[in-house]
Amino acid sequence: MNKKIAVQIDDLTVAYNYKPVLWDIDLAIPEGVLMAIVGPNGAGKSTLIKSILDIITPIAGSVQIYGKPYKKQRSLVAYVPQKGSVDWDFPTTALDVVMMGTYGSLGWIKRPGQKEKKASLEALEKVGMLSFKNRQISQLSGGQQQRIFLARALVQNAAIYFMDEPFQGVDATTEKAIINILKELRKQGKTVIVVHHDLQTVPEYFDWVTFLNVKKIATGPVKDIFNDDNLTKTYGINYKVSIQQ
Amino acid sequence: MSNAQIEIQLIASMVAIACAIPGTFLVLRKMALITDAISHSILPGIVIGFFITHDLSSPLLIILAAASGVLTVVLVEFIQKTGLVKEDTAIGLVFPALFSIGIILISKNANDVHLDVDAVLLGELAFAPFDRLTIGGVDIGPKSLWIIGTILLITITLLFAFFKELKVSTFDAGLASALGLSPVVMHYGLMTISSITTVGAFDAVGAILVIALMIAPAATAYLLTNDLKKMLLLSVIFGVSSAIIGYWSAHALDTSISGSMTTILGLIFLFVYLFAPNKGLFSVLYRQKQQRIEVSLLTFLLHLGNHNDDESERHVKHLNEHINWQKVKAKSVLDLALKNNMITIEKDIIFLTEKGKNFTKEAIDYILTNKNSEIEHMKDRFFLFRG
Numbered sequence: 001m002n003k004k005i006a007v008q009i010d011d012l013t014v015a016y017n018y019k020p021v022l023w024d025i026d027l028a029i030p031e032g033v034l035m036a037i038v039g040p041n042g043a044g045k046s047t048l049i050k051s052i053l054d055i056i057t058p059i060a061g062s063v064q065i066y067g068k069p070y071k072k073q074r075s076l077v078a079y080v081p082q083k084g085s086v087d088w089d090f091p092t093t094a095l096d097v098v099m100m101g102t103y104g105s106l107g108w109i110k111r112p113g114q115k116e117k118k119a120s121l122e123a124l125e126k127v128g129m130l131s132f133k134n135r136q137i138s139q140l141s142g143g144q145q146q147r148i149f150l151a152r153a154l155v156q157n158a159a160i161y162f163m164d165e166p167f168q169g170v171d172a173t174t175e176k177a178i179i180n181i182l183k184e185l186r187k188q189g190k191t192v193i194v195v196h197h198d199l200q201t202v203p204e205y206f207d208w209v210t211f212l213n214v215k216k217i218a219t220g221p222v223k224d225i226f227n228d229d230n231l232t233k234t235y236g237i238n239y240k241v242s243i244q245q
Numbered sequence: 246m247s248n249a250q251i252e253i254q255l256i257a258s259m260v261a262i263a264c265a266i267p268g269t270f271l272v273l274r275k276m277a278l279i280t281d282a283i284s285h286s287i288l289p290g291i292v293i294g295f296f297i298t299h300d301l302s303s304p305l306l307i308i309l310a311a312a313s314g315v316l317t318v319v320l321v322e323f324i325q326k327t328g329l330v331k332e333d334t335a336i337g338l339v340f341p342a343l344f345s346i347g348i349i350l351i352s353k354n355a356n357d358v359h360l361d362v363d364a365v366l367l368g369e370l371a372f373a374p375f376d377r378l379t380i381g382g383v384d385i386g387p388k389s390l391w392i393i394g395t396i397l398l399i400t401i402t403l404l405f406a407f408f409k410e411l412k413v414s415t416f417d418a419g420l421a422s423a424l425g426l427s428p429v430v431m432h433y434g435l436m437t438i439s440s441i442t443t444v445g446a447f448d449a450v451g452a453i454l455v456i457a458l459m460i461a462p463a464a465t466a467y468l469l470t471n472d473l474k475k476m477l478l479l480s481v482i483f484g485v486s487s488a489i490i491g492y493w494s495a496h497a498l499d500t501s502i503s504g505s506m507t508t509i510l511g512l513i514f515l516f517v518y519l520f521a522p523n524k525g526l527f528s529v530l531y532r533q534k535q536q537r538i539e540v541s542l543l544t545f546l547l548h549l550g551n552h553n554d555d556e557s558e559r560h561v562k563h564l565n566e567h568i569n570w571q572k573v574k575a576k577s578v579l580d581l582a583l584k585n586n587m588i589t590i591e592k593d594i595i596f597l598t599e600k601g602k603n604f605t606k607e608a609i610d611y612i613l614t615n616k617n618s619e620i621e622h623m624k625d626r627f628f629l630f631r632g
Contacts, residue, residue: 055423071425074424074425077423079423081417086417090415090473091273091467091473091475092471092472092473100416100417104423104424104425107425109407111409141619
């Protein structure tokens, strides 16, 4: 495989109160993959994404986005946090939340204008939520809220997308809609990295996978490394999943 | 109205606006308690500033007081980060410590300085017009007016400049950080402004009541709108009106102005809490009652659909005999169904209309696909009369 490397992580260690949650992670994510990060609760999956995005400061190691530190490459990266990480009673509308995706390219002080509004409306249309644009966000179902978050990432028009459990608490239709958009992104040559919980759907949805449990267990193409051996190493018990070849 | 009366109302209104703006963001960030802490722990800053300058409205005093406000936040976060105690405990540990330092300083030096604990805690708006600012012998108005005016100008400028940054860091700090719009800077900026406003307002309303001016208007506005800009505007309106109504009720009752202002704020909140159109208590109770009967209606229609071929299950009397509904409830459900053309009754046998069938089917579809929230919007399309 001689593809470009989108995200290069070297010797990354993150600790909360001196207790390591990620230990010496080395990881190279090639450009254009749709990758799942899997691992048990507390494995450090969200922490990994947050330290790549400089939301958490690691105690050791480095992260490079296309060969440069994240701070210089912000415009190439879009982020979808866990749905539960925000207060959905916040007084704002669906469109306004999507517009927040444009704040990064606007920079400080400048306000969003017609151009940003148009891009946000198009993103809403893409996730099938245009008719909900003026709906107060607390009036949306869990699946709709997740679509709004996805639209907010799409509007950033990034090269790399990080998503923290985008399928949590969504219905089957929304899950299909979201995965189709993610596959569409991959087709456009973008790199998509998803924290994922449902092991059954890994072979169907993703082409690349990283097993994580404080340490990195394995990373590579789903068809080569998504097997009982790695699952057992990651989850500590004998995991049986049917892998569709 | 005398000049002094106008000046007092002007000061009170400006204090109210200056408090309502940061207050809105503090309420949305669930940080109401930290204002309480700040309003107390600025005391040592005020006292030390007063010892140095002997002037309650000197800029140095404001800077020192704001610094001790920010110190409170830093200390609370530091204690919280140890993971040994929770945030509320950390707040409860920090501000009494700082406050008591202020109290000790005052009482130790009570003979040398004239700084009254009562004045610090409660403020006295009525005296504000007597302390005047003069430039080259020309009287240009009360000092408090200039102080709070300057603070208000800074607050409004910052609000307009950083509205989007404040919004995104309040709603989703993770995203703000990933976008490079440092939520930490916004956090400490807001804390600094809150501290400065508290000091500026303290002269007028005192350290204890300033928290009411920060929190109550925002909490009231939150019940009335789903739009951040409107929430800010409403907070300002509630703040100013309680300042003016409060002043005149104090005038009429010959009592404390700050006390009356806060009481009015409380009364406005109570009124909105009870009568707000969507989030108000009565509105919620009414909606619950409405939903209860509408769920019963759906249950009833579903039952009719399931027993299309069995007339005994669709007899009017069957409702109270078999579904175990009281007469009153059975009658109101039946009335609601009739009013909305969901059913027809012939010789005491109930028939589901085409509309009733469609309504039931759509509702069941939404329930099965876990889109319960859509049912409310669907009702708008089907119901002629609500329950």
